[in-house]
Amino acid sequence: MYCVYKYLLFTLLICTSLSSPAQEIQKKKDDIRFHISTGLNFYEEFSQKKNSMVMKMGYPVFQGIQLEVGAGISLIGDNTVHHINLNFRNIPIISSNDGLGNNFLLQKDKSKMTSIQLEYQIQRNLYKNQAFEMDYAPIAGTDFQIRNLNYTSGAKEETSDINFFLGIRSLPSYQISNGITLQAGFDSFFYIPYLNKGTLKKWNAQNKQIEETTYHAFYYRTRLHASLKYMTNTGKRVRLGYRNEKTVGFANSKPLFYIDKLIHHRMNQYHKFFLEYEF
Amino acid sequence: MNSKLNTVMKNTLAIISLTIIISACTEFFAELDADTDWKIYENGPIKLYYKKQGASGVPSPTAEDVESITENQKHYYQAIQDSIQKSFNEPVLIYLYNKDQAEEAIGTSGGGLSQSKYMTIYYTFIHDIAPYTDKYGIVNPYVGAHEMVHVITHNVLGHPGTKMMSEGYAVWLDGSYGRKDINYYLQKFKKEYPEYVLTPTQLLNESIKDEMIYYPNAGILTRYWVRTYGVKKINRLFSTGKDEFKEQFKDITGTSWDKMETEYSSYLNTIKNRGKHSR
Numbered sequence: 089m090y091c092v093y094k095y096l097l098f099t100l101l102i103c104t105s106l107s108s109p110a111q112e113i114q115k116k117k118d119d120i121r122f123h124i125s126t127g128l129n130f131y132e133e134f135s136q137k138k139n140s141m142v143m144k145m146g147y148p149v150f151q152g153i154q155l156e157v158g159a160g161i162s163l164i165g166d167n168t169v170h171h172i173n174l175n176f177r178n179i180p181i182i183s184s185n186d187g188l189g190n191n192f193l194l195q196k197d198k199s200k201m202t203s204i205q206l207e208y209q210i211q212r213n214l215y216k217n218q219a220f221e222m223d224y225a226p227i228a229g230t231d232f233q234i235r236n237l238n239y240t241s242g243a244k245e246e247t248s249d250i251n252f253f254l255g256i257r258s259l260p261s262y263q264i265s266n267g268i269t270l271q272a273g274f275d276s277f278f279y280i281p282y283l284n285k286g287t288l289k290k291w292n293a294q295n296k297q298i299e300e301t302t303y304h305a306f307y308y309r310t311r312l313h314a315s316l317k318y319m320t321n322t323g324k325r326v327r328l329g330y331r332n333e334k335t336v337g338f339a340n341s342k343p344l345f346y347i348d349k350l351i352h353h354r355m356n357q358y359h360k361f362f363l364e365y366e367f
Numbered sequence: 368m369n370s371k372l373n374t375v376m377k378n379t380l381a382i383i384s385l386t387i388i389i390s391a392c393t394e395f396f397a398e399l400d401a402d403t404d405w406k407i408y409e410n411g412p413i414k415l416y417y418k419k420q421g422a423s424g425v426p427s428p429t430a431e432d433v434e435s436i437t438e439n440q441k442h443y444y445q446a447i448q449d450s451i452q453k454s455f456n457e458p459v460l461i462y463l464y465n466k467d468q469a470e471e472a473i474g475t476s477g478g479g480l481s482q483s484k485y486m487t488i489y490y491t492f493i494h495d496i497a498p499y500t501d502k503y504g505i506v507n508p509y510v511g512a513h514e515m516v517h518v519i520t521h522n523v524l525g526h527p528g529t530k531m532m533s534e535g536y537a538v539w540l541d542g543s544y545g546r547k548d549i550n551y552y553l554q555k556f557k558k559e560y561p562e563y564v565l566t567p568t569q570l571l572n573e574s575i576k577d578e579m580i581y582y583p584n585a586g587i588l589t590r591y592w593v594r595t596y597g598v599k600k601i602n603r604l605f606s607t608g609k610d611e612f613k614e615q616f617k618d619i620t621g622t623s624w625d626k627m628e629t630e631y632s633s634y635l636n637t638i639k640n641r642g643k644h645s646r
Contacts, residue, residue: 134399135485137462138474143397146472148460148485184485187403192414192458193486237484241456243522245484292523293456299525299606308396336397341608351526355397 119164123325127362129154131179131201134355139347143336145355147187150194150237152179152201156362169211171225177203182237198238205231209257223259227277228252242293247352249286249339251305253277271329272314279307281343288351303351306344307337315362325366333358400472405462410437412444416462417492423465426494432509436463439505443512444519446503447540452598453523459515460487466494481514483521488514502542513541525606531570531585532605538586539593545579549590552583553638564635567628571612591634596620 132151138144160173179201184193207229215222234248255277262270281304290299315329339352405416415437418427428436440461448455469491470476479490490510500506516537520527527533538544544552556563565575565584575581592601600619607615613624620627 134401135482135487136397137400137472137480137482137489139480140474141396144400144472144474145397146400146402147462148487149401186407186414186416186460187401187405188407188416190407190414192460239457239486243457288526290522290525293454298523301526349526357399 123366125158125364127156130359152182195238201235203233219263225257244291252283275311277309281306303339304343305339309335327364331360481517499546528608535585535589539589549583
């Protein structure tokens, strides 16, 4: 809960900053830019081996390689840059790993996951000193995900959920040379249970549905990122980067901030490698 | 002056936000403990992961322990399916922690927990465990049937709608709590703490949180229901939620909740401690 209070305090401070009339932010031309991106993500969804705080996640793990494509638009104003991004992700094969490399649990060819994420962020400058800039961006978005797990006996589980999240990004950058900028930072996102809904369905090995339960998730997601951006003479930009993304949290039958009737959880980690072209 | 104040405020904000962002990581909620230091022993559907000798300050399971644990679990695996008249064909993974590692890794050093989505049991290996023969005739089992019941029932009957049914099935099918027959608790409660003999309504409402009171009572009630109404009918109540439970109970068994409570009270008075295990 300490972390939640800190987050709320931070959001409050950011709001104060947003409403501040005097901004010493570098004026930029009104502009519209587009970007397209692609990426390869390594997904791991851990089991929850300790339920009490601090929770522990460990083996076995569901894992797979995720393909990602995305597109976005940036509206560049005087003091702010508005970004709208849409990403589509798919894991065509999910297998399990017991920690020793064995997949005892899943029929991997029949287990898959698809997700779509739409996010909106307002980027502003917080601090600038020569080649170093510190930008921040409050962010809001929706996250739709559907995952099918087919167990070895033929039993199946499907979870589908739509979630609304709020967060904050930090975007420190350092201009290494005229055309090359290094950017790294840390983002955090909260998924509010009152705004999220999911459904878990289960079928037994005889393909008879044995369960359909709704759930409301309270997740916390963090993203550590680093990238190199190269700007061409014509103003086009290419960015190559890495993101380490972790999501932890639980989903109850009712929207709650604590575990009551645990239906579902996310305890996952992504290692993401991406390439982006901005024009 | 105003501009100077604004700069100071922004710099302060930058420092605060950086501190918060860097510290606001998922480790506040959940830690990754991806332990791969396991030996594996496979016995049919049972996959036992255990620590090699010398892995910690207390003895790890010997080769004989490993064999007997997996044999016992295989026995429970089949007996549970027979008792609930449902088939289950998934492998079950058992991660067995040495006693001095278990508290940190799984949150208990006196038992364990299960994750039915991962077909997994996390359990403590106590090499100098108290002597006990369970209702299946197994002498000094290191790992009982309780967690195996959770894995199987949650997968074949669905997500439990109440703690009463989830723990009721586990204790009924294990036959014990804390390595003592459930009838022992009933006799003790009747003689010394009559207020600890819980009615079905108290169990449904989870009016007592103490597991040592709640679990044996839930097991005895489930055993009574299965004997009285048959396991097929009681299985249908497994995923029923608390709010609909009484009505569903009447629809499925044909007996009103109030009538059942009266009959159950009479049944409890007839139970005598014969010092033997009772199925």
